[in-house]
Amino acid sequence: MSTVNVNEIKIDPSKFAFVNEADKLHDKKFEDKPIGYFKDAWIRFRKSRASVVALIIILSIVAFAFVAPLCVRSHDQAFMVPTYAKNSPRIVALKNLGLKTGFTSRDFSDRSLMKALAVGVGAEEYKGQDVSFADAMDSEYMPILEITNVTTSIGADKKETHSYTADIETYLEVGFLYKSIEQHELESILAWEQETGKKVLYPLVENNEYNMDPTDANCWYKSDAKGNPLKEKGDKVTKIKEYDESLVLADNYKRDKDGNPIYYEYTGGGSVDTAQYKIRVLYINYYEYLYGAEPNYIFGTDAQGRDLMLRLAGGIRLSLLIAVCVSVVNFIIGAFYGSTEGYYGGAVDLVMERISDILSNMPFVVVATLFQIHLAKKVGPIPSLLFAYFTTGWIGTAYRVRTQFYRFKNQEYVMAARTLGAKDKRIIWKHIFPNSLGTIITSAALTIPGVINSESMLSYLGIVKLGSSSGTSLGTLLSDAAAIWTNYPHLLFFPAITLSLLMICFNLFGNGLRDAFNPALRGVEE
Amino acid sequence: MRMFKYVLKRIALMFFVLFVITTIAFVLIRILPRDLPLEASQKEAILARWEALGYNEPLLIQYGIYWKNIITKWDFGTSWQIAYRKPAWDLLVSRLTPTVLINVYSLLFSIPLGLALGVFAAIKKNKWQDNVISTLVIVFISVPSYVYAFLVQYIFFFKLGWLPLQLYSLADAGNTYFSWKMFHSMIGPVLAMSFGEIAGLCRFSRAELTETLTSDYMLLARTKGLTRAQATARHAFKNAMVPVLPSIIGSFVSIMGGSMIIEKIFSVPGVGPLYLTAIGTLDYDVFMLDSLFYTFIGLIGGIIIDLSYGFIDPRIRMGEK
Numbered sequence: 001m002s003t004v005n006v007n008e009i010k011i012d013p014s015k016f017a018f019v020n021e022a023d024k025l026h027d028k029k030f031e032d033k034p035i036g037y038f039k040d041a042w043i044r045f046r047k048s049r050a051s052v053v054a055l056i057i058i059l060s061i062v063a064f065a066f067v068a069p070l071c072v073r074s075h076d077q078a079f080m081v082p083t084y085a086k087n088s089p090r091i092v093a094l095k096n097l098g099l100k101t102g103f104t105s106r107d108f109s110d111r112s113l114m115k116a117l118a119v120g121v122g123a124e125e126y127k128g129q130d131v132s133f134a135d136a137m138d139s140e141y142m143p144i145l146e147i148t149n150v151t152t153s154i155g156a157d158k159k160e161t162h163s164y165t166a167d168i169e170t171y172l173e174v175g176f177l178y179k180s181i182e183q184h185e186l187e188s189i190l191a192w193e194q195e196t197g198k199k200v201l202y203p204l205v206e207n208n209e210y211n212m213d214p215t216d217a218n219c220w221y222k223s224d225a226k227g228n229p230l231k232e233k234g235d236k237v238t239k240i241k242e243y244d245e246s247l248v249l250a251d252n253y254k255r256d257k258d259g260n261p262i263y264y265e266y267t268g269g270g271s272v273d274t275a276q277y278k279i280r281v282l283y284i285n286y287y288e289y290l291y292g293a294e295p296n297y298i299f300g301t302d303a304q305g306r307d308l309m310l311r312l313a314g315g316i317r318l319s320l321l322i323a324v325c326v327s328v329v330n331f332i333i334g335a336f337y338g339s340t341e342g343y344y345g346g347a348v349d350l351v352m353e354r355i356s357d358i359l360s361n362m363p364f365v366v367v368a369t370l371f372q373i374h375l376a377k378k379v380g381p382i383p384s385l386l387f388a389y390f391t392t393g394w395i396g397t398a399y400r401v402r403t404q405f406y407r408f409k410n411q412e413y414v415m416a417a418r419t420l421g422a423k424d425k426r427i428i429w430k431h432i433f434p435n436s437l438g439t440i441i442t443s444a445a446l447t448i449p450g451v452i453n454s455e456s457m458l459s460y461l462g463i464v465k466l467g468s469s470s471g472t473s474l475g476t477l478l479s480d481a482a483a484i485w486t487n488y489p490h491l492l493f494f495p496a497i498t499l500s501l502l503m504i505c506f507n508l509f510g511n512g513l514r515d516a517f518n519p520a521l522r523g524v525e526e
Numbered sequence: 527m528r529m530f531k532y533v534l535k536r537i538a539l540m541f542f543v544l545f546v547i548t549t550i551a552f553v554l555i556r557i558l559p560r561d562l563p564l565e566a567s568q569k570e571a572i573l574a575r576w577e578a579l580g581y582n583e584p585l586l587i588q589y590g591i592y593w594k595n596i597i598t599k600w601d602f603g604t605s606w607q608i609a610y611r612k613p614a615w616d617l618l619v620s621r622l623t624p625t626v627l628i629n630v631y632s633l634l635f636s637i638p639l640g641l642a643l644g645v646f647a648a649i650k651k652n653k654w655q656d657n658v659i660s661t662l663v664i665v666f667i668s669v670p671s672y673v674y675a676f677l678v679q680y681i682f683f684f685k686l687g688w689l690p691l692q693l694y695s696l697a698d699a700g701n702t703y704f705s706w707k708m709f710h711s712m713i714g715p716v717l718a719m720s721f722g723e724i725a726g727l728c729r730f731s732r733a734e735l736t737e738t739l740t741s742d743y744m745l746l747a748r749t750k751g752l753t754r755a756q757a758t759a760r761h762a763f764k765n766a767m768v769p770v771l772p773s774i775i776g777s778f779v780s781i782m783g784g785s786m787i788i789e790k791i792f793s794v795p796g797v798g799p800l801y802l803t804a805i806g807t808l809d810y811d812v813f814m815l816d817s818l819f820y821t822f823i824g825l826i827g828g829i830i831i832d833l834s835y836g837f838i839d840p841r842i843r844m845g846e847k
Contacts, residue, residue, distance in 0.1 A: 357539075358546050361828075363820040365786065369805055369813075370554050453670050457787055460672065461802060478672070482791075485676070486684065486691075496673050504668040 044516040051512020054505035061502060065316035068309055074293035077310040083283060084295060085305035086488045087170040092296045100145050102171050108164040110243045111227050116168060119143050119175035121249055122220045123282055126203050134245040143172035171295050174283045176202060176217035183275040186264060192289050200285045203253040203261030210252050217280050221249035300490045303480055312494055315474045323451040326389040331444045334397025339428050342405025360395040367391055369463050385464050397443050404436030438517025445513050449506035456499060474499050529836060540825045551817050552589055555810050603811025608803055614815045623703050625796030628715050636720040637774060640727025648735035666725035675718040675791040689714045692793040715792040719785055735766040768839045776831035
């Protein structure tokens with residue numbers, strides 16, 4: 001048997017040729033785009049309809065918070081008209097459509113009903129035309145929009161008494177007011193009246209025995225001391241005690257010698273610049289003269305007469321800002337703390353766990369209180385609230401990261417990285433951390449509703465006192481409304497609805513994120 | 527034996543944590559400036575009391591005195607503002623009854639309802655009943671409890687007039703918290719508190735039961751010939767309750783903490799408002815005791831939940847790695 005020694009075979013190198021020299025060998029280009037970690041999560045997230053809807057609602061609430069101030073041109077968040085405090089929503093667009101807006105339903109007696117109606121009559125009748133209640137119902141300045149119910153009851157003295165339920169527009173109810181103004185303002189009002197054709201100035205009222213309350217500009221008609229309107233027939237004066245829509249009120253205007261009503265009265269001041277005049281204005285037109293627009297408060301006004309919608313928008317902005325800020329900082333602290341604990345384990349873990357044990361067992365309300373008491377005067381209530389959150393809020397995140405690190409740190413790919421000489425830092429941040437990213441993002445998203453909730457609770461309880469200077473949060477709006485909401489439900493309704501919606505949607509959104517990042521956990525609660 | 531050791535370890539750890547938190551809270555509260563009444567004679571009397579109580583000593587000595595008084599006399603300091611010279615402990619104890627009562631009512635109301643709804647939803651899994659319940663649960667869990675409080679007040683006081691707006695005062699209700707009239711006025715806060723708890727319990731028990739319903743031993747039970755109802759009642763239900771029961775036990779412990787905000791809205795004279803007034807009037811000894819109280823409740827609740835797992839289901843050995 002002869003064997004051929006391989007080494008002895010000599011082949012001429014030129015005989016060699018690549019098999020596929022002619023055609024180029026490339027990997028086939030992917031027809032689809034590659035799907036990364038986040039894209040994958042997004043695809044899964046999209047499938048959960050509830051979460052997508054929740055996300056859309058959250059985005060629209062955020063959009064509202066930023067867009068609302070831009071849409072209202074006539075005033076801003078700090079704009080305050082005490083005369084119009086606690087009024088219900090009034091939407092000019094609805095009014096132009098002929099719908100009722102800015103009203104509340106209220107009960108009236110004969111006398112108070114006539115007083116409210118008199119505002120509308122007074123706005124129409126200033127020259128002495130006889131305007132009855134029924135005529136004035138069509139006036140745009142008539143506060144009583146509709147009498148919805150009349151009940152008659154017979155009292156103990158066998159007398160019939162009526163009580164009325166009516167829708168009253170609170171912005172018009174203010175009616176007339178006395179104002180003291182200077183010469184130039186008077187001139188500009190007169191010019192404005194000329195220009196727009198709207199009437200601001202109304203005749204002054206005689207201060208005599210027929211004027212029930214000389215400080216109340218709405219008492220323009222003759223009445224007795226109790227407020228019952230009077231009717232003059234020849235020399236006889238009778239009291240009107242029952243409302244009747246055909247009634248005509250007798251005016252009590254101040255008149256000059258010729259019998260023309262007086263619109264302004266000189267009250268003092270020397271020169272032309274400083275001369276003071278007393279006038280009687282129809283407030284809704286005076287408002288328009290002052291601020292250039294009809295009162296348009298889509299969510300009504302708050303207890304001080306600020307626009308509730310703008311305050312709500314500001315409240316959402318502040319609450320979200322606090323929540324996002326807390327969520328980001330806790331994300332960072334929690335990630336560092338948890339990864340250190342989880343990666344090194346042993347004694348480091350034990351010590352760090354005890355620290356977070358102590359912190360997590362401090363009731364948050366106590367922590368927040370202590371921070372407020374110690375720091376609020378020095379750095380303001382919001383920073384001290386943030387510090388309180390930073391003290392204990394990251395523990396949940398840290399705990400989750402730690403668990404993830406325990407799960408991944410002994411896996412093969414980590415060992416491989418370590419064998420190849422990767423440093424701890426690289427292993428932590430490049431290898432293990434990205435794997436726990438989904439969990440952390442989820443927990444950061446779920447932090448937001450928690451923070452919004454506890455923030456509003458703390459401001460409601462008065463532990464965090466956000467002054468007017470430091471801004472409005474959703475909780476401030478709630479606590480402002482707390483004492484008076486029973487009479488003015490809109491004060492509580494809008495913030496409470498917004499808050500509830502935000503909470504529901506953030507929770508749904510967080511659950512959707514969790515399912516998307518961690519499909520294995522789908523359906524498992526908490 | 528291992529169990530015993532674990533319990534001891536947990537309790538020792540609890541006291542350690544409690545001690546550290548006490549120290550932190552003590553230092554932070556004692557360094558605050560104190561308010562004095564304006565009236566001169568009262569002012570002098572208080573200053574003399576404070577001198578005698580060692581409030582002017584260095585902080586460390588004050589801290590020693592604080593612990594000495596607690597250990598020897600069970601004295602947690604004195605209330606100077608809320609109830610002049612009444613021991614803080616007595617003040618706290620007197621506020622416990624309404625808080626505990628309302629929470630007990632709320633639990634008695636919400637546990638059966640929550641469990642029943644959860645079980646029902648789990649049995650009807652993925653049918654419309656389950657979908658309705660699960661949707662409602664998400665809504666009810668997310669909405670903050672004070673919104674319910676306002677809703678309850680609005681519906682039951684303003685619209686229907688069935689319930690009073692707030693809790694009756696003790697004098698109105700016949701000087702006892704156990705009168706019928708008092709109970710009537712407590713329905714409001716109880717309802718407001720229960721919505722969230724019912725939803726939470728329902729979600730929890732539904733999740734646990736659906737998991738056990740799909741496990742292998744259920745299949746085995748069915749193959750042995752048990753009906754679906756039998757298998758659910760005898761096998762699935764018991765196993766599903768293992769994690770649910772401890773959480774119920776835990777909530778019984780935390781009833782003493784109560785809900786600050788609900789108590790404030792319904793003006794319940796409980797522990798929560800005491801805490802708030804203590805902050806408002808800077809009554810530091812009461813504030814300190816209240817803080818300790820809340821911490822303690824939280825800690826003990828955690829331990830009891832942990833330990834009850836082991837008692838309810840001996841298969842779970844606490845303290846094992």
